[in-house]
Amino acid sequence: MTRLASKLKSLIRAGGPMPVSAYMNACLHDPEHGYYATRPGIGRDFITAPEISQVFGEMLGLWALHEWQALGSPERFSLVEAGAGRGTMMDDIMRAVRQANGGQGFDVAINEASPVYSAAQKERLSDLHPSFLGAFQSIGEAPFILIANEWLDCLPARQFVQSDGDWHEKVVGLDDQGDLAIGIATDKANAPAFEMRDGATSFEVQPALETLVDVLKDAFSVVPGRALFIDYGVSEGAPGDTLRAFQRGLQVGPLALPGSSDLTVDVDFGRLRRLAEKAGLSVHGPVEQGPFLMGLGVEARMHALIRANQGRAEEIYKGVTRLVDPAEMGRRFKVICLSAPGLAAPVGF
Template identity: 40%
Template sequence: MVSLLDHLRRRLEREGMLSVADYMGEALTHPVGGYYMRGDPFGAPGPAGGDFITAPEISQMFGELIGVWCADSWLRLGQPAPCALVELGPGRGTLMADALRATRQVPGFHDALDIHLVEVSPALRERQRESLGAHEITWLDNAGQIPEGPLLLIANEFFDALPVRQFEQTAEGWAERVVVLGPDDALAFALAAPSAANRPLIPAALRDAPEGTLVEVCPAALNIAAFLGHRLARQPGAALIVDYGPASPAPGPTLQALRHHRHHEVLDAPGSADLTAHVDFASLAQAAASAGCLAHGPVPQGDFLGALGIELRAAQLAAAAPRAAEAIGAARKRLTDPAEMGGLFKTLALTSPGPPFDPGAPAGFEAPAPQSPPPLSPDSQDR
């Protein structure tokens, strides 16, 4: 069997160069050697751990409050039935399992739901099936397969894994950074020839950046945002995007590889490490809004979870399990502290135009944000 590295070398021998986005796509989703196609990458540090951990794996509170957000949005939309509940990149299914468990007491909510998971990894689909065995699930290969009708959509740490292109400002204009074959057939970065066609791809605020500036853009993310914007402009619904990155376009390379919770060389052993890059929330919001929906935020994750009642939920869980109180408090801090995930991670909501979200805003995006107990299932306990 040809290794992913050998496959990439053969492509480079034929094509001469690959965009960084093409390289990312191969490294993450190649059918044989792609990182996400090989197994379960999630887990805490340790001998049996994975390469990274996401918010739903840190604490059930995260998924529960996302469930609260979905239920609240469904109520505001007039309790449509049926209603598609869709998650993009659902990992192990932990977030969806917590969201559904926490909202099962909302009258009519679960009966109205038609649950869809957009997942390309066969291994992760199996994990999701284990986590959500009590629910009827439909798996989709891409967002374009989402059925018509009212929509609630969740995308947690999905956009950061979409392939990015990198461009560098040179004396002759913007040049794309590419992957080539270097000495000893090793993969290496290089610059393609500058082209005037590259300039329109750069966010307007960064187009006149000084020479040597590197900028990342994610066409796949913008296409999905525009697709969601168009969909929500035509049919009622709301989408919640949670990821890490700046609120406005920023220069600099953010593409990184993670393996066993440590930084890994991006071009070393492709397919063996996770590849991610910061999300440009302002560009996502603009792409979606230009397609006809409303964009709310971005709001720091800590503020969003605080508005939904994470302090109260943490207190409930600690009271129910006093021995776990310290761990529950540490998880809450990690999710909400501005110096930890609470500041780096942002939330962006996309909604249908007009009432109930214009005037008004989805839960967690109002100003000032409400402080009220989350309507969680009373039997939800710390897992």
């Protein structure tokens, strides 16, 4: 039993079952025993696109440079990354920007919940002198571009099921043996306040998506900018129950190793799009990751990299293929861009 499991059991005994979203938040962010507070999972429990191929970050760097120019090349400008992991993607982004003779006025900023990753970012990105934001408090002080890869999937999700004609929220409690177990709350949930789907008997919703859109709406009311999100999820139809956990590259039960495994859910890109449109933002996408990267010129960059690194040709080819192949990450991962009202479509859309 993990230390966090013991802590959660005590909390449940004292206060009763907790919503799945509260359990997920505790597993990821408990300051003493939470996953992101205590361990660097990238490369061990899971792998992300920037770690698969440097070309991923390089393409996003050229995308950011192009969009900065489309914003009128503002002298004061922030390039923000949410959930920057080991700093790999921002390192690749800024290398590509500098190779294109740009980025001299970019202020690099990081929003990071993990103290473990923050330490790695400060070391790896020291020459960029990044600032570290808490809850995006500085967004909106200058024109900005926000980029987040595999960040939305970590936002805690509430889950609802229909039982006897009523909606009930799924909760984590204790079974007869005193072990963690998922059940449903006895009281009726306020699920109808969320968007429902005809015929659905269960659905999952990330409340923080609304907060995110509100933050961007406020920021874009002051300065122009864009926010690019890349993650796995669905474009249409609300997810049902997608909560899952990973440790050392293997999927494990979401209740098996709280605090020692990464928890994640599919992103409802359709809902994010609707929330942003309702808020008056310019919305482009979601589109699939494969076509998006191909449209940015990932194939040409791959060939150039192979020519310069013949000994790594197969490794480079396999990495880029994994990013764009529909059978791998190319279709499952989606890309959406939320922008200040009135901005034209960004490149890649």
